[in-house]
Amino acid sequence: MIHTSRMGEWFQVIVPDPWQGKNIESLFRDLWEVPKKLTHTFRMEKKVRIDGEAANWGTPLAAGSKLQLRLFEAEETHITPHFQELEILFEDDHVLVLNKPPFINTHPNDPKQETNTLVNGACFHLLSQGEIRDIRQIHRLDRDTSGAILFAKHAMAGAILDRALVERKIKRTYLALVDGILKQKRGTIQAAIGRDRHHPTRRRVSPSGQAATTHYRVVMEDKLKRLSYVKCWLDTGRTHQIRVHFSHIGHPLLGDTLYGGKPVVHRQALHAAKLEFTHPFTEEKIVCHAPFKDEPDIFKNIDLLTI
Numbered sequence: 001m002i003h004t005s006r007m008g009e010w011f012q013v014i015v016p017d018p019w020q021g022k023n024i025e026s027l028f029r030d031l032w033e034v035p036k037k038l039t040h041t042f043r044m045e046k047k048v049r050i051d052g053e054a055a056n057w058g059t060p061l062a063a064g065s066k067l068q069l070r071l072f073e074a075e076e077t078h079i080t081p082h083f084q085e086l087e088i089l090f091e092d093d094h095v096l097v098l099n100k101p102p103f104i105n106t107h108p109n110d111p112k113q114e115t116n117t118l119v120n121g122a123c124f125h126l127l128s129q130g131e132i133r134d135i136r137q138i139h140r141l142d143r144d145t146s147g148a149i150l151f152a153k154h155a156m157a158g159a160i161l162d163r164a165l166v167e168r169k170i171k172r173t174y175l176a177l178v179d180g181i182l183k184q185k186r187g188t189i190q191a192a193i194g195r196d197r198h199h200p201t202r203r204r205v206s207p208s209g210q211a212a213t214t215h216y217r218v219v220m221e222d223k224l225k226r227l228s229y230v231k232c233w234l235d236t237g238r239t240h241q242i243r244v245h246f247s248h249i250g251h252p253l254l255g256d257t258l259y260g261g262k263p264v265v266h267r268q269a270l271h272a273a274k275l276e277f278t279h280p281f282t283e284e285k286i287v288c289h290a291p292f293k294d295e296p297d298i299f300k301n302i303d304l305l306t307i
Contacts, residue, residue, distance in 0.1 A: 002282050006093050010049075011071045013281065020063040024048055024055055027067075032160055032280070042069070042156075071154045074132040079108070081124035082115040089148055089288040094157040094281060096122060096135065099290040100149050102267050106140040122151055138165055139172070139237060144255075147174070147272025148290040152280075160280035165237075171276040173307055174232040175219075175299055176242055177269035178251040179262060182228050186217040189245040193238045202258055203240045205248045212238045214245045220302065227254065229299070231273075231307055242270060254298075269298045273307040 003014040019027070028034045028042070042048055047070035048055040061067065072093065087099040100106065100118050108114035122135045136158035138150040150170065152158035164170050194209025196202040203209075213235035220229040228251065232242050240259070246252055247259035254261050256268035275288045289307070292299045 001284070004282055006072070007068070009070055009072045010068045011093065011281070013067045013069075015061045015063050015065045015067055017063045019061050021060045023060055024057040024067075027061075032156070033163055034156060035159055038155060038159055045070075047071075069156070071156055072131070072133075075134065077123065077132065077134050079111055079119055079123045079134055080115045081127045082117075082120035083124050084116070084121035086121055086125055087291075087293070089275075089290060090286055092279075094153055095161070095279070095286075096125070096151040096153060097275060097286075097288045098122065098149055098151065099293065100141055100146055100272075101293055102144050102146045105143050106149065107137055118149065119151075126153065138162060138170070141272055142240065142243075142268070142270075144267040145270045145272065146290070146293065148172070148275035148288050149272065150275060150277065157280050161277070164277060164280075168235060169278065171233060171274075172272055173274040173276075174234075174242060175271045175273045175302060175307055176230045176232055176246065177254045177265070177298055178228050178230055178246050179254060180226055180228065180251045181221055181223060182218055182230070182251060187215075189214045189216070189249060191245060191248055193241060193244050203238070203244050205244060210236070210238055212236045212241050212245065214242055219306065229302055243268060265298050267294075267298075271299060273304060 002016050005012045028039045046054050049068040051066050089099055090097040105117040107119040108117045119137055126133060126135055136152040138152060138161045141149055152161050190213050191205045192207060192209035193203050193212045194206035196204040214232055216230050216232045218228050219231050234241060243253055243256050243259050252259050252261040254269040255265040257263050271292060273290055277286055279286055289304050
């Protein structure tokens with residue numbers, strides 16, 4: 001456990017024993033893997049202190065000393081804050097996890113014109129706490145997909161979590177309701193995904209597309225209605241990946257008319273049920289379960305904690 005605290009615009013870490021003898025340069029480069037441009041900003045603007053004094057980046061650290069980073073200063077904002085009711089699954093000074101409802105975009109396509117998105121609501125939430133900063137989404141969900149979505153509250157947390165996403169260290173588990181009874185109750189779908197040149201938003205399986213891997217396991221079946229509840233987790237994050245892959249194997253998501261799903265529910269039956277990640281600074285394991293909020297509830301028969 002790494003002991004941390006906040007002091008106004010400054011974030012303080014009590015240097016733990018494993019950091020003894022390392023220097024600030026190695027922490028930024030090797031531990032946090034902060035991009036060079038952002039590291040340069042911290043160095044040039046003297047945003048790092050040791051025990052309240054400007055830090056020498058090459059001096060070995062002593063266990064128990066106080067490392068202070070200026071993470072929480074006000075910055076120019078580019079997103080218009082817009083009030084909306086938010087369901088917060090986890091929050092601290094660095095990260096925010098929200099339960100996204102369906103029928104709302106994750107982020108504005110035109111920041112000057114569009115304000116009713118989850119990012120706008122998250123920015124309003126920060127502002128209401130006196131934080132004048134842009135919030136940074138780490139991943140996204142389709143407009144009609146619900147569930148857990150991760151945001152960073154400042155640039156350094158954003159950089160660390162962006163890298164964690166690329167390195168597949170952030171695990172997102174989805175629940176889908178698909179048409180039909182799957183013969184194989186667990187498996188992996190590996191099929192490259194590319195744009196459909198005949199449609200502006202649709203994707204399709206294509207040998208020339210980007211590699212895409214979806215793992216799945218059937219968690220419940222309705223044999224009378226011939227439907228399957230399927231738990232999915234991804235090695236890649238291609239646009240519409242779960243929707244494309246299950247359509248490709250002949251089991252489209254219910255409500256997903258873009259990919260051949262039956263319009264028997266009011267949206268595509270896909271929910272980001274669980275989000276797992278390592279905290280960028282405390283190194284704690286964070287696990288968030290996102291409750292189902294649909295009325296009527298597409299997934300009412302599923303125990304969320306089994307996902």
